[in-house]
Structures are given as structure tokens and as C-alpha cells.
Amino acid sequence: MNKPRAAAPIPPGEAMPQERQQWIVQRLRSHGRVVAAELAAEFEVSEDSIRRDLRELAGQGLCKRVYGGALPLPVAVSPLKQRRVEHTARKQALARKAATLVRQGQVLLIDAGSTNAAIAAALPERCGLTVVTNAPDVVLALLDREGFEIQLIGGRVDPRIGGAVGAQAVKELQRIRADLCFPGACALDLEGGLWGFDSEESLFKRAMVEVSGETAVVVTSDKLGTVATHRVAGLAEVQHLVVEHDVDKATRNAYAARDVAVHRADVAVD
């Protein structure tokens, strides 16, 4: 699989140590992770030097070292909306993996929800992406960044959901054709597929799936194997499943056996 290669050009053959560290930080932002061996090859230095760089960057609080490379630290959030961000690190790890499903120039459909806001924040900049969403927090995650076409779906906003749902929102949605959609998952199981808690909400998610070429379900582990009240879509309509690192292989294989491409996120760092 090719790297999207966002804004960052190719690192030059000869790079000064500090310059190299800048490149690493940039790559952390655009790719969500770095692998020591890859960096060593690209900069044409030994892995020892790369490790030294990562150690220094981690000391400055610019990344978190992990076995094999490094990950970006969870970005600081404003204290006002801190309540809404639980499990930030885990969701960012999920989001980074989900962002790798995206291709240049695609039209994305992103649902409301904190996990989906994290996905929006993890999307590569300047790739000609169009993001259609009913969620204000998804828009805000994109506003500070560059190179996105943003289309907002209007309608009555349900405060429990944090986005527009209802008849008007569905009607607006049906004028859209998207390449890939991320319907927020309330629950997911092998037999029933994707579920939602609320009637209006589920109808909106259902519409999302219908107007999208592909559907990617991104779930935290606590939602796997559970059911809810309103059915959204069967597994046959789901092409991608992004799960956390701690999901066991048996579960992953079970979904893979139903023709769902399972993507496993990296370990989360706090």
C-alpha cells in the first residue's frame, strides 16, 4: 500500500541532525507514526542515530517512543470541551488507522461522535479531500487545517448526538454521493451488523451508508460484539472495520471471514 504522502516532500540525502528531527516531527503529524528502520533508510543513517533523535524528541515532549519507532502525543485540548474527550489516546490511535483508508481526492462522509472527530483531525492535509458531515465538532477539527473542502449537513441538532439528524438532514444527505463513509458505531456484532441507539440517528446512519461507495466502521473495543435497539446496516454493506490493538485474533478473523477488511490500530499511548 502506498503512502498518501501529504505535503511533505522527500527528505534529502544529506540532512543535518536538527533538520532530520524536524522532518520526523512533520512526518509524525502527517502519517501519525514513524518507524525507526524506515527513517534510517530514508535519511541514510544508522538506526542508532534515529533512535537518538527519537529519544531527544520524546524528551522535548514532541513524541512518544514505542517499540519500533514513535507516535505523536495526543494533542492538548481546550479545557472547556475536555469533558467530551474520554479515551483520547485510544481514539487517536484508532483514528490514525482509519485515516489510512482514505485516498487522494475522495469525498468522505463523517458522522457525529468523538471518535469521528478524531478521524477528521487525523486526515492528511492538502489531498484534495471533500468532507461532508452533520457534526459541528468534525467541522471544527478541520477548520484550523488546510486543503479541505467542507460541506455541512444542516437540520435539527440533537444535543445527545452532537450533530444534525432528522428528516431535513437525511434529505440533504441524499443529494450527496460519497466514496467512503464513517458512520459512528453504537454497537457492532457478527450477526446483526451495525446498530444505533436512537431512531432518528439510525435512520441518518442508514442514509449515509446508502449514498457511499464504501463503508468503514471504526469502533472502540467496548462496542464490539454488542447490540443496540436500531439496526443500521448488515455486515455485507461494511467493507472496512477498524479496531483497537487489543482485539483478539479470533474476533478479527471472524469478521475477515465475512469479507470485511479488518484494520488493527497501533497501541495507544497516553
Place this chain on the structure above:
Amino acid sequence: MNKPRAAAPIPPGEAMPQERQQWIVQRLRSHGRVVAAELAAEFEVSEDSIRRDLRELAGQGLCKRVYGGALPLPVAVSPLKQRRVEHTARKQALARKAATLVRQGQVLLIDAGSTNAAIAAALPERCGLTVVTNAPDVVLALLDREGFEIQLIGGRVDPRIGGAVGAQAVKELQRIRADLCFPGACALDLEGGLWGFDSEESLFKRAMVEVSGETAVVVTSDKLGTVATHRVAGLAEVQHLVVEHDVDKATRNAYAARDVAVHRADVAVD
């Protein structure tokens, strides 16, 4: 590998120290880095001289010295993010005064902009208010609170404005009837009335005024008495004007003489 040699001409063999430093700065901008050894070869001086130059430039804050050469120091932050945290205390004082214009059970129309987000945050809870807005940050300011009916206006989001504008947004807006609207003001003067910077933005504000029973203009002092490029509405269509505490009485009376109710905010406390 050949040097791209972008805009900068070839450094001549004989160059005065200051001249040399200018070239170095130019090269920093175009190449993003300079290597001491390369510079020494091109200017045909010793690396010691180049190092002296770099030391001086770094002292003037024109570059950052690194082992092997120098790098340009990072500049600029996102203008929108910056705008959002400017003059918070003053805007809160304005917003509190603006919130006193609201009556129970009204339908409010709130534009995008940091001042308007502050107004939303200052609205009284549980008064049966309906808030219609095209701005995600206004919605977020209301989501954590209770007793609001929120209606989101969709459409293409302009990142500079931070809200939906354009034909679709205007069309959605025209299905609404509001009691009071708060169009974000880019400029306000006695003759021309209310102005906006952008064409699409101004058309949307214009539509806001047309579907609202009353219009309230809330402005920070720096926008008073100035004009912009696109006209939104004349003073005859503006019923309320909320200004900061430091606006002089003559100005307030001038607006009052044109049948605009002028409301003066309390002093801001930082």
C-alpha cells in the same frame, strides 16, 4: 545532485560580509536550510567566516543555528485559531449585554464569528429559545447547556469564515422565520450601515436580516465607523446596536438619532 538555484542569483566571488548575510537569508527562505560547508565553497571564504555570519544572523533572530549550518525559524500561527482567543474578556462583556435583548421563546438567528459564539455562550438556559445558526462553534457553545432547540444551517463551509455560506445555506435560511438575528459585523458606519468583507458572506448576512423581525448588530470598537467592500443592510433595518463600554457618547447619540437602540456593554475585566 545539482542545486536547484531558485530565485537567488549566483553569489559573486567577492562579497561584503553584510551582502553575504543577505544572500544567506534569501537562501534560507528559498531552500529551507543552509549548510555551512556549502556556503563557504560558494562564497569562497572559510567556514569560520560563514559561522560568524550565522552567529550574527541568529543573534538578530533571522535564523536558528544547528550543527552543520542553520535553519529558518518557524513562523505564523493559524489566523482563525488566533482570532478565536483574542479579546475574550471584551467580547464576553459585549455578549452579556447582547443576551439581554433576548426574550423567552424567541427564535434567534446567529451568524458565524467569535463574537457570536460568545453571545451563544451567554444566552440564558431553559427559556425555550430556538437557535438557528450556520456556525459549528455556535452549536458547540450550546451543546453543553440545556434547554435549547438548535437548528443547523448546512452548505459549503468557508474556512476563513468558520460557517456555512453560499447558495444552499441561503436557501435553507429562507425557510426560517426568526424573531431576532445577530449578523456578525465586519464594519459599521452611519451612512452605509452594515458591511461585510466577502461577497458570499454578505449575501448570507443579507438573507439573515430579511428573514428576521429584528436585527441586532454587536460590534467591537475597532469596527465602528469603518467600511468594507460589500454592503449588507442599511441602518434603517437595524433595530439594536450593542457597543463596548469605551464608545463615546457622541457616537452613541448619532446612532440613536437614526432610530437604533444603542446598548452599551459593561467594562470588561481581564
Place this chain on the structure above:
DNA sequence: CACTCATTTGCACGTTTATGCATGTTTGTA
């Protein structure tokens, strides 16, 4: 012209930094 003063430059010296390799240890996975 002789002299001074300021500036710039290159060189020699000792110091700091970056790097790769060898060592033994830790970590993730089967």
C-alpha cells in the same frame, strides 16, 4: 607619508557534537 583604529579574515588550538559499532539488556510474539 606615517600612524592609528576598526573591520574582516584565516589559522591554530582545545572543546563539543554526531555517528557507527560492539556490548549486553529489554520487549513483543509465537
Place this chain on the structure above:
DNA sequence: TACAAACATGCATAAACGTGCAAATGAGTG
């Protein structure tokens, strides 16, 4: 539990660095 990959650490080397000093240059002055 076993094993390989990734890791930390110490060490040697080479490059880059800072500092002090002397030579060269040029402008101003008696």
C-alpha cells in the same frame, strides 16, 4: 517459554564548533 528484533550503553573517530590571535585591508588623521 523461546526467539528474534528492537533497545540502551559505552567507546572511538571524525566532523563541526568556539576562542584567541595575527595578518591584511581601508578610512581617517597629523
